[in-house]
Amino acid sequence: MTEREQNFPALLERLRPRCEQIIAQYERKRSALLPLMHLFQRHEGYVSREAMEAAAEMVGITPAEAEGTVSFYTLFYRRPVGKYMLQVCRGLACTINGAEDIMAYFREKLGIGHLQTTADGLFSYEEVECLAACDRATCMQVNLEFVYDLTPQKIDAMLDDIRAGSYAVAAMAQTEAPDRTWQIPQDKQVAGGRKSRGAAGVPSPDNAGGVGDRSGVIMLDNIINRNVIRFTGTRERALLEPRDVVERVDEEGARAGH
């Protein structure tokens, strides 16, 4: 049992009055499920199994129903994430204003790809859909606080400040060390084994061994980040075959100890 799991009953007791307040706002208890999950995620850094089970009990549904609902929503992280969630907009208005360069810059600076967490557990990185701030493209959110008009200089300053602990946005709670990715392989995003002809040769994620399977996670990384070469903009890397990317990711993964 991890330390977080041991502490969970105490957290639950502490939050229970607030939970009851939330539930009382609705004519039917189940409506409180999303707000409860937001509350627990704020305290635990992610939506844990224990939190889902506790919330399910409070609102009178089964844990399976709770998980089925929670898994629908991308803002609920079902496995631990970094202390700073960097969510860069990949919407259309940002894309035609240079978001691909911004994303390439982030990937290079952080050394990770879409839906991944740095080895030190500080940063998680995700490329998200339109954030509704297109007039100030390119934009992003840091722990859900907007940052507008991104430039490499601004990104450098942000990452430095976060590392130095002097950034204006507070860190998220982190009660457990994150893995390389917080996605669960069975998720829709990878379930289809979506392979275009252009990506022939990339191993199927269906063969991944599920959560905790190292090789599975690396394959998962690779499928999710299949565009990694596109964003760098350098001619040589753009010519890499997908097969090379797999090997490169494998090598890098081994080096990084993942």
Add this chain to the structure above:
Amino acid sequence: MPVTKVLTAGIGEVDLRGIDAYRQRGGYTQWERVVRDLQPVDILNIAEKSGLRGRGGAGFPTGRKWSFLPKDKNVRYLVCNCDEAEPGTFKDHMLLEEAPHLVLEGMLIGAYAIASHHAFIYIRGEFLRGYEIFSAALEQARAAGFVGTNIFGTGFDLEITVHRGAGAYICGEETAMLNSLEGKRGEPRLKPPFPAVEGLYSKPTIVNNVETLAYLVPILERGPEWFAAVGTERSKGYKIVSVSGHVQKPGNYEIALGTPVREIIELAGGLRPGRTLMAVQPGGGSSACIFEEQLDWPYDYESMAKAGSMLGSGAFVVFDDTTDFVNCAYNLVRFFSHESCGQCTPCREGGSWMERVLERLVHARGVPGDYEMLLRIAGSITGLNLCPLGDSIEPFLKSVMLRFPEAFKARIVQTRETANA
């Protein structure tokens, strides 16, 4: 061209987030008048007379929507739709953060109009800041006695609940939103029954967009004739247009409906020097592009529909000659494929197939037949789904594919043999 400021009045000039600042500008006087002097049916008549249509995307006449409520049921709900996520739209985001009391007053009036005693606002999960600002505004209004029990001593009760989403575009669709509000997966429901008959908790429910509800305040203040006097025959009043993309001054601009498309581009500073316009997407990610020859058309619901597109939520994205339309098409198709809830096979499978085909086109790895296949798949998604998300995949893609076929065909470089090797 004179710039109109109705909802956007004061935004960017004064801080309207405090209740005192809002009341100094006449805030909540309409709410007081409504509760003291007007009957729900009066507001419905005013809304119908003003010609106000839904500003969230569908453009359905607001008064008529309300009139669908069954007369014999007492429990009704109002849900304010602030799940703004249509690519290119950022007006509700602004209203929520900059004018929370205006949004709240609009909600209160809307709830009164349908005789509801419990209204919800569903705020997109990403708008954490907006959620906090609105919640603070709600507390101020509650303390001032504008929300809660026995409002203005008239015996009218109205409770407001602020609900946060958690990252799902589809929850902007009204029945998906109701499911999400009920603590379920945000999957759209089969219609009918429409929400006005069977909505939240199976009770009659009206879902209105933030901007729609906010317009009730100035309409009550200045009269429905004032609102109906601007615009075109069937598109009355004002609209906030979110202009973005390749313009020099992107932002929210409030215009009279019927303003020519060209003037909207000029309002936003025009194109960058030396650039030429290639296309405009006038109504969000779900709308088809319009082109140069339609620039003098009026920007209203009917004209945009006639141009083969739609006014939608008023997201107005401008593309100049630096645009890679293959990449743009890929971007939007990937968006819809990612946001498909997965209930309907055409949308779930078709979207992801098209994404894969477009992905290889973006990488200049297209296969002969891809162009025709894309059009064929797109055509076999539209009209076959529970909700409009599936139907939203085709318009942009088809409009740019037919307009710029060479851009797509130039990416088809492989033969079937090399592709399968």
